[in-house]
Amino acid sequence: MKKKTTAAMRMKKDKEVIAKLQKLGKEITTAIKKGKSPTISIPVRTLSNIEFDEKHMKLRLGSSISKRSFMNVAHARKFMQTVLIASWVCNELVKEGITTSLRDMYYAIKRTIPGTKENTVEEQSESDPIVVDLETALDVLREELHLNADVRGRVVGNVVIKDRGDTVDWSKLGSGGWSIPSNVENIEFKKVDADYILLIEKNAAFERLHEDKFWKTHNCILMTSQGQAARGVRRLANRLSTEHKIPLIVFTDGDAYGWYIYSVIKWGSMNLAHVSEKLGTPNAKFVGLTMTDIERYDLEKYTIKAKDVDIKRAKELMNYPWFQAPEWQKEIKLMIKKGYKAELEALSSKGLRFITNTYLPEKIENKEFLP
């Protein structure tokens, strides 16, 4: 099968999105013409409708649907905003081939409705949830609606991509690496040569490994999320891992926050349960830091006393259905018992190149992962 070009892929996706937005519009106008109150169906996103899909190992929305109706006083304003944003996204963004941020969208659609003293939106907190409504109702990603999320994260490795007409070789970007954009939908992978992807929470560890050319000697893709993984990072990891069948290995601090970052990369998050399919990577594995590492590598002196909030968070993780694997239960219990946590940087106490030369090769070669 001939590979589609980036431009062709983008055009096809845009056409699909426009068709979905127009279908929504058509349903509304049809109802109006028939003298009925127009409604929009939106899957419910409250906790009660979020389920953990054990088979596919992903958080997802259940089947509850809410109806947003124009002729209901409690719904009318939100209905107006939904239609406004849907048509603006369709005509100003997708058709024009422009992407923008949620903040810019808020300013762009804010105006006083003619003949009234009412503004279309007062705060960004009004327009943001409408975008999630549209994502859910139309089953598209925010990025496919041409709306960008936060940007964070960098990547290097033996990969060549095509993006906006440029051919970018991730193995030839000096110390900087490629800045992961918020929208990676239209990236075309021209060459992917890697045994695994190593996704690292902390930039400092990424820099260490990059400087040591770890990605070259171990034939892997190095990625850093620089904290909680932005949507671009999660989607890029998902695309590389699923489209190219490359295992994804995650490396975070040894604390509840780091483990949560891992869980979002693997299973998805509750507030984005509707897009877990595209953002989560269920085959991801966790290489460290584990509580067991701390004893094994004699790092106790370099741990940090856990605060109440750390213990509370750990207890929450322990109750999540997706953390029920015995290995994780053991880890979390150990953390609560020991009352400490450890950062990636603690490994530097064994020497700056300990992660490059010992810790990671040892654990990855022996497949010492948590599920």
Next chain:
Amino acid sequence: MKKKTTAAMRMKKDKEVIAKLQKLGKEITTAIKKGKSPTISIPVRTLSNIEFDEKHMKLRLGSSISKRSFMNVAHARKFMQTVLIASWVCNELVKEGITTSLRDMYYAIKRTIPGTKENTVEEQSESDPIVVDLETALDVLREELHLNADVRGRVVGNVVIKDRGDTVDWSKLGSGGWSIPSNVENIEFKKVDADYILLIEKNAAFERLHEDKFWKTHNCILMTSQGQAARGVRRLANRLSTEHKIPLIVFTDGDAYGWYIYSVIKWGSMNLAHVSEKLGTPNAKFVGLTMTDIERYDLEKYTIKAKDVDIKRAKELMNYPWFQAPEWQKEIKLMIKKGYKAELEALSSKGLRFITNTYLPEKIENKEFLP
């Protein structure tokens, strides 16, 4: 004159830094051999010793020097830490050609001093200031000591660099752009073709301009700091602007925080006054947002009410010697009088491409800058 290669430049710098560190060590051993108490001279960094150099338009340290003495009980611990870090930086980082973060350094040097129960350092807050002491005492950048700062910011434009053996063309990096590393000391500029550098506070505006290929049509370098400019961004702007005589134009939110970001890029900051020479770019100009823009472009509807802290911050700016230009005094007074502020994104209310097609070309062409 033949241009030095990156590797040669780096080696020369490393040699200079090693020489400075060894000189420091030698002075200490010489004093000890003579039976004297060894001391280290460190320029004072408190407010009383920070001056604004009107001639060079930069914040800098005054001439006060403090002596850190080994035989003074109040100094002994800090003296030990200074010597420990200086020798570790010299032997483990510079000589080995390794860079690392302040956090990793803290872990790497932390240990119990043999025969005592005392640790070399207890918290990172002990080791961080010692690095600044060394920067100041030796007149080197932290990056020249192989210590990395935070990483943030991206760049695109008609520039080709050589970095770690790779040739990177900033005009061919797709939507992502080049991720600005913390250490840009060893970057070699192979080709720089730009009429000016546009440094933008917000990533969203950067993305808009990048998508519109603004850097291509206006022959400029586009850079975003993604908030307060990290050292890498400031140093990169400084190097491009001074080494290649390219004007630097800064574009931030219209509020005291945005103006402060500008002031740090231009004049340096008080807590890094010792490195303003290398991080500040006194020729920088400010294109917006200004309070005058708000009236001129009819943006009042899209302003945000200033909080008490915004007004307080604005009043502080008004008193800084480097904000005494009448244009700035007028701006700041107007902000306090109006009691509002505006974000870059407010310009999107005029259409998403307003900044690309109208605002920036108009202001830049007519040189409507604040000094």
